[in-house]
Amino acid sequence: MVGFMVTNQCTFHTPIGFPQVPVAALAVEKVGHSSVHYRLALFPPKATNELPSVNHCDLRDGFFFGDPKLAHFDSLACTTGSSVHVFVNPATSKPTGLPEDFKKGLQRLTGPASV
Template identity: 70%
Template sequence: MSPVVGFIVTNQCTFHSLVGFPQIPVAVLVMEKVGHSSVHFRLALFPPKPTKEPPSVDLRDLSDGFFFGHPKLSQFAALACTPGSSVHVFVNPAISKPVGLPEDFRRGLLWLMSWAPV
């Protein structure tokens, strides 16, 4: 058994509008915070062709990646069909207690959060 296991401890999603077959929505995942034993995410599904997109935001830009707090994410929830969030906590399964993220995993997550696309 692995010394550390990740659990989803909170997960929520709000429905705003319908996306259905055969449409293929744009899925976006934003790493919001890396804690001692947890990782917080924001996520959303966007319609393939948004109808209420403000001129300053092009959803194709999201495919390049942006980090929490970036101005292009200011409309994240307003444009999404289904905005949501999720918190993952890492636990020692032998004692069922939160433990620090494995150091190589933490370094990788922090690197992703500090990387800025060109």
């Protein structure tokens, strides 16, 4: 099984520059039969080198899709984006189903309702 990135999108919101090191966030938005949809963001670090927060909650705690604490997620990010990977059989280049253990692991990251 090989993963191909078939779509990739990025939206710029605010600048960030050297020597700042952004904080990266990645979420699994949807798990299909042979594909995975991801949501991504980069956040500027605070002057104190702390991770940015959403409504006073540390982003490293993580949030499931639909959590009200994520209402201002896009407005805090310096860039947001999405990506879709499709997994294929390398011999045929045809989409192939995700292994069940891999799929279940990804589904746990989409939120409690999807498991």
